[in-house]
Amino acid sequence: MTVTSPTGLPYERVAIIGSGLIGTSLAHAVRVRDPECLLQFADTDPQAVEVLGELFPDSLATTDPAQAVRDADLVMLCVPVGAVGVVSGQIAKHVKPGATVSDVGSVKRSVMGAMRDAFGPDVHVIAGHPVAGSEQSGPRAGFAEMFENRYVILTPGEDFNIEALQDLTRFWRRLGAMVEVMEAEHHDLVLAITSHLPHLIAYTIVGTADDLESVTKQEVMKYSAGGFRDFTRIAASDPVMWRDVFLNNKQAVLEVLGRFSEDLSALQRAIRWEDGDKLEDWFARTRAVRQGIVELGQDTDEVDFGRRSAAPVPKPYGDD
Ligand SMILES: NC(=O)C1=CN([C@@H]2O[C@H](COP(=O)(O)OP(=O)(O)OC[C@H]3O[C@@H](n4cnc5c(N)ncnc54)[C@H](O)[C@@H]3O)[C@@H](O)[C@H]2O)C=CC1
Numbered sequence: 001m002t003v004t005s006p007t008g009l010p011y012e013r014v015a016i017i018g019s020g021l022i023g024t025s026l027a028h029a030v031r032v033r034d035p036e037c038l039l040q041f042a043d044t045d046p047q048a049v050e051v052l053g054e055l056f057p058d059s060l061a062t063t064d065p066a067q068a069v070r071d072a073d074l075v076m077l078c079v080p081v082g083a084v085g086v087v088s089g090q091i092a093k094h095v096k097p098g099a100t101v102s103d104v105g106s107v108k109r110s111v112m113g114a115m116r117d118a119f120g121p122d123v124h125v126i127a128g129h130p131v132a133g134s135e136q137s138g139p140r141a142g143f144a145e146m147f148e149n150r151y152v153i154l155t156p157g158e159d160f161n162i163e164a165l166q167d168l169t170r171f172w173r174r175l176g177a178m179v180e181v182m183e184a185e186h187h188d189l190v191l192a193i194t195s196h197l198p199h200l201i202a203y204t205i206v207g208t209a210d211d212l213e214s215v216t217k218q219e220v221m222k223y224s225a226g227g228f229r230d231f232t233r234i235a236a237s238d239p240v241m242w243r244d245v246f247l248n249n250k251q252a253v254l255e256v257l258g259r260f261s262e263d264l265s266a267l268q269r270a271i272r273w274e275d276g277d278k279l280e281d282w283f284a285r286t287r288a289v290r291q292g293i294v295e296l297g298q299d300t301d302e303v304d305f306g307r308r309s310a311a312p313v314p315k316p317y318g319d320d
């Protein structure tokens with residue numbers, strides 16, 4: 001286990017590859033928590049690198065990922081999930097032996113596979129996903145409080161190093177997050193229904209409204225104070241990031257989409273046949289789901305370290 005000061009982070013040098021909303025939020029949070037921690041950034045976009053120079057003038061910012069990971073104790077891949085394989089291949093030979101490589105991608109099974117293929121046994125690969133974010137993107141969108149009281153799901157897989165998991169858990173907890181450990185497949189199924197399908201629905205409904213010939217675009221904008229407005233926020237999310245999410249979580253998304261389509265058809269039938277009881281019962285049940293989420297939100301100190309597998313996993317941290 002890495003020894004640190006009580007307030008510091010378990011890593012002295014952190015490399016952040018991909019410096020948009022999540023990468024720079026991570027960097028701001030690290031800066032606030034531990035000003036001594038060295039940050040090293042890489043991004044393929046030279047404009048992003050320029051912005052990083054402005055935001056973090058005391059840090060290395062480059063378009064070369066191999067340079068950015070040099071001597072880093074933690075390498076965080078904060079790129080769209082479809083780019084994780086390419087980036088892992090670019091940095092594999094340059095990551096310090098004993099370092100931890102993690103990520104923040106919204107999909108875990110494919111990302112873990114890509115990272116496992118690229119890195120040798122001298123590097124600790126532990127995938128992760130902060131369930132926090134927004135429709136914003138780019139290096140100027142990040143902020144230090146992004147992960148406070150938000151869940152971070154770690155998917156270490158089968159043969160992980162316990163000390164590396166402890167350090168990564170401590171790192172996220174010191175940025176204010178609540179950490180849970182889960183199997184990658186289960187993560188992908190849970191997020192398919194709680195995040196990926198809602199985004200798909202938002203993209204669909206806003207596109208459908210935009211295509212309607214009988215309703216003008218001006219009317220859509222003018223009267224979007226209702227539920228539609230919330231959908232437009234989500235549908236403004238980054239196109240490349242979400243393209244990659246759907247292509248990399250195809251199986252789980254198609255599974256929940258099948259169930260959703262069946263339920264939508266049932267509600268369509270209830271409207272057609274004026275089955276008010278069916279509609280009212282359905283809406284009463286979903287209202288209760290919302291109330292449950294609100295109640296859970298008042299209980300954010302609760303940390304569930306349960307792992308959805310037979311193997312018991314020790315608590316990865318001891319002194320927090
Ligand atoms: N946006 C959100 O709310 C959340 C996003 N995530 C995950 O975080 C990751 C990053 O998402 P955001 O920060 O929102 O995206 P973003 O679009 O704000 O930033 C991504 C950055 O990665 C850079 N990039 C792309 N390909 C690259 C490559 N091959 N090498 C180096 N840099 C590269 C881009 O130039 C961009 O600056 C994604 O995997 C996403 O699934 C996770 C939680 C929330």
Ligand SMILES: O=C(O)C(=O)Cc1ccc(O)cc1
Pocket residue numbers: 105106130131132133134135195234
């Ligand atoms: O903006 C929203 O409503 C989000 O849901 C943000 C978000 C997007 C992707 C993730 O993997 C986690 C969080």
